[in-house]
Amino acid sequence: MGQLVLKDVKKSYGSHEVIKGVDLDIEKGDFCVFVGPSGCGKSTLLRMISGLEPITGGTISIDDAVVNDVPAADRGLAMVFQSYALYPHMSVRQNLSFGLENIQTPKAEIAAKVDEVSKMLQIDPLLERKPKDLSGGQRQRVAIGRAVVREPTIFLFDEPLSNLDAELRVDMRAEIAGLHKRLGNTMVYVTHDQVEAMTMADKIAVLRAGVVEQFGAPLDIYNKPENLFVAGFIGSPKMNFLEGAVGTVSAAEFEFVPTSGPPFMLDHASFDIEAGMKVTLGFRPNHLAVVEADKADMTVSVRGTEQLGGESFVYSNTPDGAALTLHLSGQTSIEPGTEIGLSLDRALCHLFSTQTGVSLRS
C-alpha cells in the first residue's frame, strides 16, 4: 500500500505551463522530498497529487489505480499544510476528530484514535485548547496529528517547517523522520531547504521550472549531480564553477584550460570528453586546499573571510572575476586583499558541458 506513480503529469494555467511532464515512481514506504527554488512548481505538484489541484495531462496512480478523477477526499491521502491550516474555531480534539466524523466513524473509535495519536505526538495535554493558544511547534504537531489519525496510505507535507524557528526546525525534522520510521507509510515532502531534503529523504526529486532535474537517493545526487542546476542547488555552500575548455586528453588524466589562468591536470573519471570541448568544471568548496604558489592549480585574490570558529569560509575571485568559495576546517589566517594559491582534489571534480549544462560523467 502506498505506491505512487506519476506519468507525464502536466499542469497549465491557460497557455502558461507550470508542470511540464513529470514522471516519478515513488516506492511504497519511501520518504520522498521534492526540493527546488521557489516557483519551481513543487507545491503545485504536491497539490496535484493530493487532488486539490486538477491536472491538465498525464496520469497519477496510487497502488496501480489511476486517481485523476478521484476527489481529494477519496484518495486516501492526508496533507500537512505550510500554514498548518488548523481550524481556528475548533479545539485540538475537534481538529483531530473532524475528518473522522466526516466518514461517520463511531464516537468511541474516534476518541480512542485521538487519544492514541495525541499521546504519540505528546499533544495529549493540549486537547482542549484552541489553536491560537498553542506555540508554533505545538501547532505543527497538531497538524501532523490531524493527518495521522486519518490513517492515510500516503502523507503529503507542504513545507511544514518553514514557519518554525531554526532550533525547532531541527527538532521537528528528527520527529518527522521518526514518525516515518514508526508508521512506515509513503511520505511526500515539499521543501525549498536542501538541508531538510538531504537529512530526511530516502529519495529526492530536484525540480526546476516544472521539470524534474534529477531523482535519486540524497548522496547519489550530491555525489553525481546530473546537471549544473542540481550541482549548484544541492550542497551548502554552493559548488564552485569554473568555465574553460578541455586540452589534451589521455586515458588517466586530461588537461583543463580555464578561460584565464594557466591550465592544470585532472583525473579522467571516465568523462565523455574530447579535446577542445567547452566545459564547466565544478568542485565543492571543501575539496580545495591552500598551497604554495608553485604547486597551485590556480591563483585567486581573497575578497573576504568568515570565521565561524570551528570552520572558516574564504570568498575569492579568479583573475577573470569568477567567484570561488573555499571551505576550511578550523580557523584561518588568510587576510582579505591577499593572493593565495589553490589546488583542488583532482579525483572529486564534476564536469559539465557548458553548452547544455549536462554532466559529462558517462
Added chain:
Amino acid sequence: MLNVISIFMRFIEVPMKFLQDKLGLKTPAWLFLAPNLVLFALFAFLPVILNIVYSLTGTDQILLSDRTFVGGENFSVLARCDNYLDPNSCSEDLFWRAVHNTVIFVVLQVGLMVGFSLLTALVLNREIKARGFFRAVFFFPVLLSPVVVALIWKWILQREGVLNAWMEGVGLESFNWLLDASWAFGWTVFLSIWAHMGFYTLILLAGLQAIPRDVYEAAMMDRASPWRVFRRITLPLLMPTMLVVLVLALIKGVQTFDEVFAFTGGGPGSATTLIIQYIYETGFAATPRLFGLASAASVMLALILVVLTVVQLWINRRNVNG
C-alpha cells in the same frame, strides 16, 4: 439556538451533497449563489425592466395585460411645463413642486450636514475626555426609526410644546411651527440632519484617525500654525473621505421619504413633499393609481441615482488604489 441551526444545516447538507456529487460540479459555486441570484433577479433586475414598461404604459391597472401602450406620454406629462422654475405652470404641478423641494432639501441638508459632521469629527478627533460617550451621543439618532424621530420633534414643536413654552418664557410669541410652509421645510431639513449626521461624523472621524500622527508631528517641527496644519494637511488628506461622505449623503438625501412623511405628511400643502413621496402618492395613495406616472418619475430618479452610484464606486476605487 445553535442546535436548531445545526440540525437545519445538516438537513440542507443532504440535498446539497447529492447535487454536488450528481451534477459533477467541481465547484458548486452556482448552488451557493442560486438563492441570492433568484432573489436579485425577481426583486431587483426584473423590476428595473418592468419599471420601464410601466413608464411607457397607461391606465390605473396594475396587471401588465390590462395596460395600454402610451409611448412617451407619461414622460411628456411630467415634463409639460411653461416655466420649470414655477411648478404652478406645469401640468403635473405636484411633481415639479416635489422636484423643487427635493433639490432645495438636498442642497441644504447635504451642505449643512457634511459641514456639521466635519466640525463634529474634528472636535471629536481632539484630545478630549469621554470621547466614546460624545461620539455615541452624536451617533445614536442614526439608529432611531424615522417615525420615532418624527414624533420626538413633533412633540417638541407642537403648539403647546416645550419649544413654545420656552419662547414664551423668554418673552417671545409662541408659534405654530409646522403650519408655516417655510418653517416646516426648515424643520424638515433640521430633522433629517439631526437624524443622520452621526453616521457621517463617524465616517469622517475614521478618516481623520487614519491620517498618520507623524505627519502632524512633522508639521509641528516645521512650526506650522494650527490653521495651516488644517488647511494644508488635514483637509487634503481627508479629501477622499469627504468625497465619499458627500456622494453617499447625496444618494441618501435624494431618496428621503420616511421621516419627512411621518413628520409633516408632505405639508402644509405640498411644502415638504419630496420626490419619493410624489411617487408613493401617485402610485399607491391616490385614486386612480397612476402607476405609469409614478414609474416615469422613478425612472428619472433612477437615472440620477445610477450616475451618483457610479461616481461613488469610482471614488471608492480611486481611494483604494491611491
Added chain:
Amino acid sequence: MARVLSFLTRTRGNGAGKLHWTDWLSYGYLLCGVLLMFVPVIWLGLSSFKTEADLQRFPPRLLPMAQETMVLPGYDEPLPLYTITDGEYAGEVLAQVRRIGIIAQMVRPDAPTERLKVNIKLREPVEKFRLATENYTELFEKFNFALYLWNSVFITATATAIMLLVNSMAAFALSKYQFRGSNVVLGMVIGVLMVPQTVVLVPLFLISKELYLIDSLWGVIIPGAATPTGVFLLRQYMLTIPDEILDAARMDKASEWKIFWRIILPLSAPAIAVLAILAIMWRWNDFLWPLIVLSDSDKFTLQLALNTFQGDLNTQWSNLLAMTMLVLLPIALVFVFLQKYIATGIASTGGK
C-alpha cells in the same frame, strides 16, 4: 481642590497643564451637541410617563406629576387632595368631594362626614412625582400593541435569518471559488446596489402581488432578503480566511456544504454579527415598503401602527408617546450593549 481642578482640566495629550481656549470651545460645542441630541429623547421619555391632563398643561413641567388622592370612608371614588392657601382653613390639607361653581365642597381626611365650603381660588392641588404607567399598560389593553409587536418581531427575526443565510452563501461562492462568470456575478451585485427599492416600487408591487405577497408579512420579508451590502461585507471578510483551511477540510472529506457551515460560517462570525445587527436595525425601522405592502391593519408593523396612530385624531398623546418609547427601546438597548459593533459595522459598509 486645586489638584481636583487640575485633574479635571488636564488634557490627555502632551501633559501641558491647563486647557487651551480651543479646548473650552470644543467642550462647549460637544455640550451643545449633547443637549440637542440627547435632551429631546429624554424629554420624550419623561413626557411618556405623564397623565393626559399633565400633558395638556402649558407651559409643561419637567417631571411627571399627578395629584394625590385619598380613599375616605363613605366615598366610592378616591378624593383629590388640596392644600388650602388662605382663609379659614389656611394650611390644612383637605379632600375635595365635589365642586359647584367657584365653591368646592371639601372634607378633612380625619373627619370625612363634615363638609366644608372653600373658594376654589384658595386651594392648590397636592401633587407628587408619579409615573403614569397606565399609558403603557393601556397600549396592550386598548390598542392591539401586542399584535404589532409580534408582527415587527416576526418580520425582523425571519428576514434577518433569511438574509444572513442567503447572503453568506453567495459571499462564500464569490470569495472562495474561482469559476467562470464570477466577475459577471460581482458586477450584477454592484448593479443591484444602484437600484434601491425606492425607485422600483411599482413593479415590485406587481411582482409581490403576483406572488401573493401583498398584505402578508412575507411580502415585507422576501423582497429585501438578498442585499448587495450584505454580500459585499461578508465576501470581504471571507476573503481573509486562508484557502489552506478549506483545502484541509476537503482532505478531511468534508462536503462543500459542510465546509460552508462548519468552517466558513463560524470563522466569519464577527462579520455576520455586524451584518445581523445592521439587518435587525433595517428591518425594525423599515417604513416605506411595509407601508405599500401592508394595508390590513392586523398586519401592521410597529412603525406603521405608530404612524397611523399619530394621524388619528382619537389618539391621545399619552398613549402615542408611550408607544414611541416602546418602539425606540429595543434599538436603544441594542445600541447600549453593542455600540462598538454597530459603529464599526456601519462605518465599514457605508450603509444604513
